[in-house]
Amino acid sequence: MKWYSSIIDVCKTILRQILLIAVSIGLATLFLSVSGYEPFSILQGMWKGVTSDLASMVRWSTGLILAGLAVCVTFKAEIWNLGIDGQIYMGGAAAAALALALPEGSQFLSVSAMVIVGMLAGMLYAMIPALLKVFFETNEVVSTLLLNFIAIRFVEYLVSGPMQDPTSITKLNASQKLPLWTWIPRLKIFDPSPANIGFYFAIVAVIIIAFVFYKTKLGYEIKIIGTNANLGVYGGMKPKWVTVMVMCISGALAGLIGVIEVAAVQHRLINAFNPDFGFDGIVVSLLANNNPVGIILSGLFFGNLRNAGIAMERVTETPSAITDIVMAIVILTITANFAIPRIRNIIKRKKMNKEFTPNRAGSEN
Amino acid sequence: MAYAVELLDITKKFPGVVADDNVSLFVEQGDIHGLIGENGAGKSTLMNILYGYTQPDSGVIKLFGEETKIQSPHVAIQQGIGMVHQHYMLMPNLTVLQNIILGRVPKKGLLIDEKAAKVKINKIIESFQLHIDLNARISQLSVGQKQRVEIIKALYRDARILILDEPTAVLTPSEIDKLILVLRELKNQGKTIIFITHKLREVLAVTDNLTVMRKGVVTGRLTTKETDTHELSRLMVGRDIDLRIPMADYQPGEEVIKVSNLSVFSKRNLQAVKDVSFSIKSGEIVGIAGVEGNGQTELIEAISGMTRIEGGEIQFMGEKINKFSVRRRREKGMSHIPEDRLKIGLSKSCTIRDNLILNWYYKKPYCKASVLDNGKLQSLSEKLCKEYQIKTPDSRYKLGTLSGGNMQKVVFAREVSSDPRLLIAAQPTRGVDIGAIEYIHHKIVELRDKGKAIMLVSAELDEIMSLSDRILVMYEGCIVAQFRRGEADQQTIGMYMMGAKKQEAGIV
Numbered sequence: 001m002k003w004y005s006s007i008i009d010v011c012k013t014i015l016r017q018i019l020l021i022a023v024s025i026g027l028a029t030l031f032l033s034v035s036g037y038e039p040f041s042i043l044q045g046m047w048k049g050v051t052s053d054l055a056s057m058v059r060w061s062t063g064l065i066l067a068g069l070a071v072c073v074t075f076k077a078e079i080w081n082l083g084i085d086g087q088i089y090m091g092g093a094a095a096a097a098l099a100l101a102l103p104e105g106s107q108f109l110s111v112s113a114m115v116i117v118g119m120l121a122g123m124l125y126a127m128i129p130a131l132l133k134v135f136f137e138t139n140e141v142v143s144t145l146l147l148n149f150i151a152i153r154f155v156e157y158l159v160s161g162p163m164q165d166p167t168s169i170t171k172l173n174a175s176q177k178l179p180l181w182t183w184i185p186r187l188k189i190f191d192p193s194p195a196n197i198g199f200y201f202a203i204v205a206v207i208i209i210a211f212v213f214y215k216t217k218l219g220y221e222i223k224i225i226g227t228n229a230n231l232g233v234y235g236g237m238k239p240k241w242v243t244v245m246v247m248c249i250s251g252a253l254a255g256l257i258g259v260i261e262v263a264a265v266q267h268r269l270i271n272a273f274n275p276d277f278g279f280d281g282i283v284v285s286l287l288a289n290n291n292p293v294g295i296i297l298s299g300l301f302f303g304n305l306r307n308a309g310i311a312m313e314r315v316t317e318t319p320s321a322i323t324d325i326v327m328a329i330v331i332l333t334i335t336a337n338f339a340i341p342r343i344r345n346i347i348k349r350k351k352m353n354k355e356f357t358p359n360r361a362g363s364e365n
Numbered sequence: 366m367a368y369a370v371e372l373l374d375i376t377k378k379f380p381g382v383v384a385d386d387n388v389s390l391f392v393e394q395g396d397i398h399g400l401i402g403e404n405g406a407g408k409s410t411l412m413n414i415l416y417g418y419t420q421p422d423s424g425v426i427k428l429f430g431e432e433t434k435i436q437s438p439h440v441a442i443q444q445g446i447g448m449v450h451q452h453y454m455l456m457p458n459l460t461v462l463q464n465i466i467l468g469r470v471p472k473k474g475l476l477i478d479e480k481a482a483k484v485k486i487n488k489i490i491e492s493f494q495l496h497i498d499l500n501a502r503i504s505q506l507s508v509g510q511k512q513r514v515e516i517i518k519a520l521y522r523d524a525r526i527l528i529l530d531e532p533t534a535v536l537t538p539s540e541i542d543k544l545i546l547v548l549r550e551l552k553n554q555g556k557t558i559i560f561i562t563h564k565l566r567e568v569l570a571v572t573d574n575l576t577v578m579r580k581g582v583v584t585g586r587l588t589t590k591e592t593d594t595h596e597l598s599r600l601m602v603g604r605d606i607d608l609r610i611p612m613a614d615y616q617p618g619e620e621v622i623k624v625s626n627l628s629v630f631s632k633r634n635l636q637a638v639k640d641v642s643f644s645i646k647s648g649e650i651v652g653i654a655g656v657e658g659n660g661q662t663e664l665i666e667a668i669s670g671m672t673r674i675e676g677g678e679i680q681f682m683g684e685k686i687n688k689f690s691v692r693r694r695r696e697k698g699m700s701h702i703p704e705d706r707l708k709i710g711l712s713k714s715c716t717i718r719d720n721l722i723l724n725w726y727y728k729k730p731y732c733k734a735s736v737l738d739n740g741k742l743q744s745l746s747e748k749l750c751k752e753y754q755i756k757t758p759d760s761r762y763k764l765g766t767l768s769g770g771n772m773q774k775v776v777f778a779r780e781v782s783s784d785p786r787l788l789i790a791a792q793p794t795r796g797v798d799i800g801a802i803e804y805i806h807h808k809i810v811e812l813r814d815k816g817k818a819i820m821l822v823s824a825e826l827d828e829i830m831s832l833s834d835r836i837l838v839m840y841e842g843c844i845v846a847q848f849r850r851g852e853a854d855q856q857t858i859g860m861y862m863m864g865a866k867k868q869e870a871g872i873v
Contacts, residue, residue: 214739215739217732217735218735220719220722220726220737223719224712224719227712227713227714227715228708228712228713228715230709231710231711231712234669234671234691235692235723235724236695
């Protein structure tokens, strides 16, 4: 194997994914023009995102990259964590509760403590379906999904009950504003956007996860069990242990998103603060082919797309829901990935027939 | 005589390999034609082309003298080609009748016309002596009966040309005899049969003409009567093959494993292993013969630690290991070549390297504080590839790029290189080519001569008989007979395998 062959492979994959994106945006544009909206508003919005609104793109992609990672870790081990949204809520709630209880002090220490506690909360919440799966063989697709609703309602209860801001006159479903020293610093160059150093956390997380995948014992076990669980058992691994580990990592990453959303973007715990990062994370990971480094790229893309949707809605009549359509088309095209080789075969067959016909005509003469 | 099938100058390339290089095949009408060659010689690709699974890059297909194009299996069936696959394509929870008419259902209005179907099927059954209960469910049938259903299915679809892909791989000696009778009957009634195999003895017994392939080209077209095993194996492998294996004298040493009164339940909660006792000494190959599904799988899984034991005791090197984990057993010196290498022993979508390092990745010096030393693991896997003749340019390629024989060598390399005290070898040569069989057999004997204990489980009676120092026969979860080398012939062992006989004496 030549040293550059893997680089060529990566380039091929990236090209294929770009093609996929182009197809989805093309279809969405078609949809827009058919339904009478400004057809090129998505493209305009995305172009603006890259040229003049990098900050918003960074703000959205932070959560998306982390969510994509959280999904990717479990996908690799053939486990489905659809409960990332719930784990985000738990992480955010824990961090907010800690922030409101902390005495005034060093920002570095308070934020570190919040990050740790938030990640732990997400992790513990992800442990519930993991342990259920390990001990009772519960299907994690169902359990993780349902636990989302419990987490959403739990946060709603917190912010309309015990944690509700007593000083608020309008009785918003939100907690008190977090004290200044517990805020995660925003990026100065992007001021006044809520883009924050959480983005760096996300990049570091990508590096750590990539290291885990390619350089550690656990990564190897995830790879083996994810591709053939029987082989894992036969080789003396403990698939149950790997399930728990993977769910812990996934939950911790989700918890981190919660901390960032609460402590850097909203600065308080708000009802329904999570903009559905969990489910979008699935698309992010799928587009990146479950490759941790690719997740940075696909996270940035979807961050930009989401930002474009919001900007579009502000400027034109186009509803931001159109971005959901783009995402849906991306999912469809990825899951229908088998279609591409098929189409290629059909084209090849047609070509062959063409080449065949003159030959045959010749032989008959 | 006219040709039923003519494949002219077929070429099919896959990325990196030429599967078939200008291959031509001529099959006479009403002939049993043997297509033989090692795995990876291109015979399956050729048949897939004939059956419409893949399209050739170039070449012409003629059926009964007329040039045609076969774009899909559907077209192939319409043209009168039927295929009996190596892995049967049957729905286990449907009845025989339902399976046969699947895909070509006679209708009466909106309903299925079962009567018309039965009439037609019974006619086939009568004329070809293929007796079977149409109302039985597929899951209740034996392997040989399932094959029969596949043949009826092909005939029901009016096949004039039958392709049989490795039809004898999973059959017992008596079932093979029955199959041969059926094939002769089919031939007598004018069907053309293409018989794919790598077992030379059967080829010589059944076929009229032969085409031999090696590495994508035809190396011989022969009339069966005028050839012998010797010539065929040379054409297949490209050199003379010595299937007789030099062995040291039988000198069993200390007891390595002792199984007493072992009981194991299968996944469907039936008692699969019933009160089994035996032992294996060092320097000894113990062969376990038996039709598949008679408890061998569960016995292996119990010994290797992959399944729970219901009763009895397993002693390894004098130590009771009932409760030991798989890893602990492996570290004690147990190795295991699983019977289904793709389901259990390998991961196709991982690299060759990842498959080779399974026993080492967590050990020093390859792994320190949970961090892998990828460089050392890489050189380890390269070393193993070289030492065990795994043919690949680089072990970083995906395992799926290897042929069946080389995949088996990966398993073999991994399991043998850990220098085990006991090697459990289940179907070690299933679906691998003669070259690899020769290699694996020699290596197994070499291990025995070095004083290892070997438990050989195989459905191939030939293999068991040529390698084993002692033979145990399993039937319905019990060990029903024990023989020393040379004590019994194929027919006798076959009787015990079918449960027709049982030895009463205690087995040690």
